[in-house]
Amino acid sequence: MVVRLADVAREAGVSPATASRVLNGSSRSPAEAIAEKVRRAAERLGYFPNAQAQALARSSAGLVGLIVHDIADPYFSSIAHGVQHGLHGSGLRVMLSSTDRDGETEMEAVRAFMSYRTEGIVLAGSRTVDGDEPLIAAVETYRKNGGKVIMIGQPLPGTLGLSVDNRGSATELVRQLVELGHRRFVILAGDMNLVTVKDRHAGFIEGLDEAGLSALAVLPGVFTRDGGLEVMTEYLDASGAEIAQGQICVLAANDVMALGALTAVRRAGLRVPQDVALAGFDDIATLEDMIPSITTVQLPLDSMGEQAALMLLGAEDAASVRVIDGTPVLRESTTFCP
Amino acid sequence: MVVRLADVAREAGVSPATASRVLNGSSRSPAEAIAEKVRRAAERLGYFPNAQAQALARSSAGLVGLIVHDIADPYFSSIAHGVQHGLHGSGLRVMLSSTDRDGETEMEAVRAFMSYRTEGIVLAGSRTVDGDEPLIAAVETYRKNGGKVIMIGQPLPGTLGLSVDNRGSATELVRQLVELGHRRFVILAGDMNLVTVKDRHAGFIEGLDEAGLSALAVLPGVFTRDGGLEVMTEYLDASGAEIAQGQICVLAANDVMALGALTAVRRAGLRVPQDVALAGFDDIATLEDMIPSITTVQLPLDSMGEQAALMLLGAEDAASVRVIDGTPVLRESTTFCP
DNA sequence: TATATCTTGGAAAGCGCATTCCCACCCACT
DNA sequence: AGTGGGTGGGAATGCGCTTTCCAAGATATA
Numbered sequence: 028m029v030v031r032l033a034d035v036a037r038e039a040g041v042s043p044a045t046a047s048r049v050l051n052g053s054s055r056s057p058a059e060a061i062a063e064k065v066r067r068a069a070e071r072l073g074y075f076p077n078a079q080a081q082a083l084a085r086s087s088a089g090l091v092g093l094i095v096h097d098i099a100d101p102y103f104s105s106i107a108h109g110v111q112h113g114l115h116g117s118g119l120r121v122m123l124s125s126t127d128r129d130g131e132t133e134m135e136a137v138r139a140f141m142s143y144r145t146e147g148i149v150l151a152g153s154r155t156v157d158g159d160e161p162l163i164a165a166v167e168t169y170r171k172n173g174g175k176v177i178m179i180g181q182p183l184p185g186t187l188g189l190s191v192d193n194r195g196s197a198t199e200l201v202r203q204l205v206e207l208g209h210r211r212f213v214i215l216a217g218d219m220n221l222v223t224v225k226d227r228h229a230g231f232i233e234g235l236d237e238a239g240l241s242a243l244a245v246l247p248g249v250f251t252r253d254g255g256l257e258v259m260t261e262y263l264d265a266s267g268a269e270i271a272q273g274q275i276c277v278l279a280a281n282d283v284m285a286l287g288a289l290t291a292v293r294r295a296g297l298r299v300p301q302d303v304a305l306a307g308f309d310d311i312a313t314l315e316d317m318i319p320s321i322t323t324v325q326l327p328l329d330s331m332g333e334q335a336a337l338m339l340l341g342a343e344d345a346a347s348v349r350v351i352d353g354t355p356v357l358r359e360s361t362t363f364c365p
Numbered sequence: 366m367v368v369r370l371a372d373v374a375r376e377a378g379v380s381p382a383t384a385s386r387v388l389n390g391s392s393r394s395p396a397e398a399i400a401e402k403v404r405r406a407a408e409r410l411g412y413f414p415n416a417q418a419q420a421l422a423r424s425s426a427g428l429v430g431l432i433v434h435d436i437a438d439p440y441f442s443s444i445a446h447g448v449q450h451g452l453h454g455s456g457l458r459v460m461l462s463s464t465d466r467d468g469e470t471e472m473e474a475v476r477a478f479m480s481y482r483t484e485g486i487v488l489a490g491s492r493t494v495d496g497d498e499p500l501i502a503a504v505e506t507y508r509k510n511g512g513k514v515i516m517i518g519q520p521l522p523g524t525l526g527l528s529v530d531n532r533g534s535a536t537e538l539v540r541q542l543v544e545l546g547h548r549r550f551v552i553l554a555g556d557m558n559l560v561t562v563k564d565r566h567a568g569f570i571e572g573l574d575e576a577g578l579s580a581l582a583v584l585p586g587v588f589t590r591d592g593g594l595e596v597m598t599e600y601l602d603a604s605g606a607e608i609a610q611g612q613i614c615v616l617a618a619n620d621v622m623a624l625g626a627l628t629a630v631r632r633a634g635l636r637v638p639q640d641v642a643l644a645g646f647d648d649i650a651t652l653e654d655m656i657p658s659i660t661t662v663q664l665p666l667d668s669m670g671e672q673a674a675l676m677l678l679g680a681e682d683a684a685s686v687r688v689i690d691g692t693p694v695l696r697e698s699t700t701f702c703p
Numbered sequence: 704t705a706t707a708t709c710t711t712g713g714a715a716a717g718c719g720c721a722t723t724c725c726c727a728c729c730c731a732c733t
Numbered sequence: 734a735g736t737g738g739g740t741g742g743g744a745a746t747g748c749g750c751t752t753t754c755c756a757a758g759a760t761a762t763a
Contacts, residue, residue, distance in 0.1 A: 028510075028511070029510055029511075031718095031719060031720085032719065032720060032721095033719080033720090041742075041743085042742065042743045042744075043719090043720080043721095043743090043744095044721080044722075044742070044743055044744080044745095045741085045742060045743075047720065047721060047722085048721090048722095048742090051720090051721080053721080053722085054722095055722095055740095055741080055742095057741065057742075058740095058741070058742095061741090061742085073506060075476065075479045075480050075510075076480050076719085076720075077421070077480065077482060077718085077719050077720070078477070078480040078481040078482065079417045079418075079420040079421045079426055079481070079482060079718085079719080079720095080417075080421050080718070080719035080720040080721090080748090081480075081719080081720060081721075082417040082720095082748090083415070083417045083418050083421055083718090083719080083720075083721095083747095083748045083749065083750090084719075084720045084721040084722080084747080084748055085720085085721065085722095085748085086748065086749095088417055090460075093461070097446065098436070098442050098445045098446050098449065099439070099442045099443050099445070099446035099650070099667070100442075101437070101439065101442075101651075104436050104437045104438075104439075104442035104445075105437050107436045107437070107442075107461070107463070108435065108436050108437035108463060111436065111461070111462070111463040112465070115470070120460055120462070120477055120481070121460065121461050121462075122428075122458055122459065122460055122461070123431070123445070123449070123459050123460070123461040124449070124458070124459075125445070125446060125449040127450070132453070138413070139416075139458055141413045142413050142414050142415065142416040142419075143416040143417070143458070144415060144416065144417060168411060172366070172367055172413075173366070173367075252650070252653075252654070286651070286654040287654070289654055290653065290654045293656065312437070312590070313439075313624070313651040315590075315628065316590070316624040316625070316627055316628045316655070317654070317655070318631065318656060329437070369748095369749060369750085370749065370750060370751095371749075371750090379712075379713085380712065380713045380714075381713090381714095381749090381750080381751090382712070382713055382714080382715095382751080382752080383711090383712060383713075385750065385751060385752085386712090386751090386752095389750090389751085391751080391752085393710095393711080393712095393752095395711070395712075396710095396711075396712095399711090399712085414749085414750075415748085415749050415750070417748085417749080417750095418718090418748070418749035418750040418751090419749080419750060419751075420718090420750095421718045421719065421720090421748090421749080421750070421751090422717085422718055422749080422750040422751040422752080423718085423750085423751065423752095424718065424719095
């Protein structure tokens with residue numbers, strides 16, 4: 028039922044070897060007359076090479092794995108977009124795994140990618156402070172078997188990847204906010220078990236330290252929009268007094284949490300930035316259309332995805348890590364209102 | 366270097382056949398004692414099955430293709446999330462292709478998925494009014510070769526999929542807006558070559574017709590946030606007089622265009638909804654945190670992705686099409702201000 | 704005890720293709 | 734005319750696994 032290379036060869040009156048050489052980029056290319064016959068035959072029969080068979084014969088599958096926490100989260104979908112873009116034209120296809128932040132699902136994805144003999148895998152934002160040894164071990168196995176691993180966020184020592192300077196950028200953001208006049212900070216931390224969160228948190232603290240300040244509160248929670256909404260709502264419920272004393276400035280561990288917090292503040296009948304100033308992290312695309320515009324630390328998400336793809340394509344076998352600096356962007360949401 | 370099944374078999378002192386039966390779900394399962402030996406050997410050696418070889422031998426690859434226009438667009442990323450979710454636990458892996466709205470890239474993806482012998486492919490929002498014959502032909506070929514095709518949006522006659530009632534929902538939205546008091550409508554149409562856009566547009570027109578109205582303007586453009594921004598900006602520049610006469614109501618073909626338009630309106634120094642009321646379509650997640658809240662037609666995006674996945678998994682060979690109705694949700698952005 | 708029926712493990716034949724040899728042939732040069 | 738190099742096509746092997754098909758042992762039936 029399905030047309031195979033051998034069928035094409037027979038139809039064209041040549042050997043399978045020749046047909047193969049014509050239809051796929053071989054180093055040897057048959058005479059044009061023959062080639063044309065083969066191409067016509069393939070066309071006539073509607074031949075499609077079997078990628079599995081090719082993969083097996085070439086021992087290379089033409090696949091790249093991409094693991095993200097949640098493809099519906101703009102942070103990850105931007106990165107995914109960049110990866111696709113960077114891979115365009117390379118002939119590589121991406122296998123996607125959106126893990127819903129579940130470690131087991133993540134491991135499963137790594138195992139699957141190992142089985143599918145993907146050329147490499149891009150791992151976005153997966154490092155945890157505690158308990159990612161299994162993941163690291165799996166990744167190590169994968170590398171030993173010849174796969175490349177590109178980590179976005181915090182590369183493992185000795186691997187390729189993009190290292191986001193979460194801590195430094197966070198500190199810089201706080202510096203600028205202090206400069207503006209802010210003194211009363213609340214940290215909306217997210218899941219403190221994520222290295223990204225930990226680093227950003229550490230950066231916030233460092234910035235505060237420099238100014239001789241300390242946070243009014245550090246609120247852990249889920250690293251999502253709903254997490255931000257929930258935690259902020261609880262805080263506002265419990266800390267009316269705090270707010271009454273004057274403007275506070277909320278440092279959210281990422282933009283989606285900041286958006287959740289924004290809504291929490293509004294539901295509480297408070298104003299941004301007059302009562303509660305608000306800063307996020309990542310600069311996801313949707314911030315552009317928010318009123319007030321939201322202060323954040325800008326990360327070149329799309330470009331990061333693309334760079335990761337290029338590192339995968341590139342020949343850099345050495346453990347090369349590129350550092351990505353975030354740029355604080357002060358917008359209306361953190362206007363200082365004494 | 367890489368451990369093969371044969372290595373495991375040798376290590377365990379059994380034949381490859383037996384090892385295969387133990388390690389992968391075969392209908393025959395060897396005695397427990399033997400099985401245990403094999404499992405231990407596999408563990409010891411760090412064996413990972415070669416999925417390509419399995420695919421070849423079984424002639425089934427365990428893959429599903431997903432084609433979207435732009436994975437960074439919340440509409441598609443929500444659907445992608447739903448698809449992943451629906452596939453979870455099925456053992457199927459998804460190959461993603463984000464085509465950046467390029468027909469050629471889309472075709473390439475279909476061809477690749479054909480080559481990879483994916484069990485099926487989910488195609489989101491790809492139908493065009495004009496010029497998608499090649500795509501349709503490719504999809505047809507794919508189906509003839511035994512693949513399932515699930516289309517989200519407008520299924521082809523005779524295929525599986527989710528049919529979104531764009532037209533009906535659009536009409537209903539206009540009805541409700543007219544009910545509210547709106548009379549002066551502008552349609553922000555997007556790329557009129559997309560069937561989705563055409564249908565929504567037709568629905569808007571029908572709604573207006575019913576009320577004996579016609580649109581002040583129909584503005585085609587690119588079906589993205591930037592497209593919305595650009596087109597709206599141009600319109601506002603050109604039509605100051607129109608606006609001066611009183612509130613207009615902009616019907617955007619989707620939410621991201623509406624968000625772009627929102628920003629255009631603000632940049633022009635006008636207010637939403639007092640000067641320009643605004644309605645979108647899709648109900649993407651980020652609308653939740655907008656002020657003013659944005660009127661839209663709610664579509665269960667995540668669930669749609671999941672349903673598509675389930676249709677793929679399901680045994681429904683018959684051409685079954687499920688109709689998805691959109692629900693107009695009136696919010697602050699369309700408050701009527703006489 | 705002899706024969707028929709199950710089990711169970713193994714041998715071997717693919718799955719569809721790439722690729723290494725190998726051979727036949729042609730051209731050029733001496 | 735003879736040799737060497739070059740070119741172009743085909744036979745055959747192997748990629749790693751699944752799955753018949755077989756045979757031998759175990760169990761059951763008469």
